[in-house]
Amino acid sequence: MKTSFASFVREKRIAAGLTLREFCRLTGFDASNWSKIERGLHAPPQSKKVLEEITQVLKIETESQDYKELMDLAALASVPEDLVEPEILDQLPVFFRTVRGENPTEDELKTLITKIRSAWHHER
Amino acid sequence: MAPRKVISVKLTQDKIREEAEQFRKEHIFTPDLPVDIEHIAEATMGIRIIPIESLQKHCDMEGFISKNFTSIYVDEFLYTDDRYYKRVRFTIAHEIGHFVLHRSTIDNQYFRDEEDWITFRMGINDETLGWFETQASEFAGRLLVPIDPLIEEFRSKRGFVLKKHSPWDSKPLNDDDLFSLIAPLMCKRFDVSAEVIERRLRKENIIAILGR
Numbered sequence: 212m213k214t215s216f217a218s219f220v221r222e223k224r225i226a227a228g229l230t231l232r233e234f235c236r237l238t239g240f241d242a243s244n245w246s247k248i249e250r251g252l253h254a255p256p257q258s259k260k261v262l263e264e265i266t267q268v269l270k271i272e273t274e275s276q277d278y279k280e281l282m283d284l285a286a287l288a289s290v291p292e293d294l295v296e297p298e299i300l301d302q303l304p305v306f307f308r309t310v311r312g313e314n315p316t317e318d319e320l321k322t323l324i325t326k327i328r329s330a331w332h333h334e335r
Numbered sequence: 336m337a338p339r340k341v342i343s344v345k346l347t348q349d350k351i352r353e354e355a356e357q358f359r360k361e362h363i364f365t366p367d368l369p370v371d372i373e374h375i376a377e378a379t380m381g382i383r384i385i386p387i388e389s390l391q392k393h394c395d396m397e398g399f400i401s402k403n404f405t406s407i408y409v410d411e412f413l414y415t416d417d418r419y420y421k422r423v424r425f426t427i428a429h430e431i432g433h434f435v436l437h438r439s440t441i442d443n444q445y446f447r448d449e450e451d452w453i454t455f456r457m458g459i460n461d462e463t464l465g466w467f468e469t470q471a472s473e474f475a476g477r478l479l480v481p482i483d484p485l486i487e488e489f490r491s492k493r494g495f496v497l498k499k500h501s502p503w504d505s506k507p508l509n510d511d512d513l514f515s516l517i518a519p520l521m522c523k524r525f526d527v528s529a530e531v532i533e534r535r536l537r538k539e540n541i542i543a544i545l546g547r
């Protein structure tokens with residue numbers, strides 16, 4: 212399967228020993244948005260300056276093969292028209308940790324469905 | 336259709352300990368502390384961490400693992416704020432606990448549609464849920480705070496605490512006081528809250544192991 216920008220940067224981030232949280236702190240990206248980029252739901256940044264910052268945080272040397280690949284993948288990347296959203300029922304939890312330790316209300320459960328759907332919404 | 340029932344699985348403390356140690360063997364390749372739970376979830380289990388805005392505020396939830404075990408969702412604010420990151424670490428370990436301990440229960444649930452899922456969730460009673468949640472938390476505590484370093488830390492800090500808080504004319508500290516005074520000094524190494532350390536000290540019956 213052809214490598215995408217999304218899978219490439221995720222793989223490099225994990226290989227660099229960075230959590231999503233650490234990566235976002237170092238680059239200034241919003242965590243939920245970057246998570247969408249890593250899932251291929253948002254297009255990657257196109258600014259060379261931003262992409263270079265990403266390569267620095269990922270410890271990718273300038274002009275290395277990985278550097279070129281990241282730049283190429285960013286240039287080529289777009290969110291596919293036929294991207295299939297995951298089955299929302301598979302993303303729903305059976306158990307969850309609540310703050311007040313009680314079963315959530317029906318409204319809270321409906322809100323959760325909306326939030327999960329939104330987390331997988333892709334923007335072209 | 337008759338309402339479906341989730342039967343609480345009553346695992347013993349020994350079983351949870353065994354499962355946590357087995358998980359450690361299979362997924363954690365370094366004795367370093369704190370346990371890098373987020374990296375373990377992503378790198379060795381292939382689970383995505385997905386931050387969601389206002390998950391706690393709007394849904395009263397700190398996090399959850401998806402039914403198909405591919406994603407752990409966390410509250411974005413808690414996830415990115417240093418003051419709450421300990422809680423998020425514990426939540427991730429807790430959700431891994433559900434994966435390890437309750438996989439078959441989760442796998443056995445089938446939802447026709449979203450309404451069916453809501454009906455299912457509203458129908459689980461608090462006592463049953465309590466069992467599952469307590470077990471997942473027990474697993475998380477054992478994973479993040481392994482027994483040997485727990486004993487080591489307790490041993491190295493207790494003399495200081497006993498000396499500092501035992502003036503000549505007052506009663507000696509009881510175990511509960513000792514735990515609550517020593518836990519904040521021990522939690523840094525494990526990057527968990529003092530409450531988690533206190534619970535671990537009690538569960539491991541540390542006084543019986545080491546004395547005071």
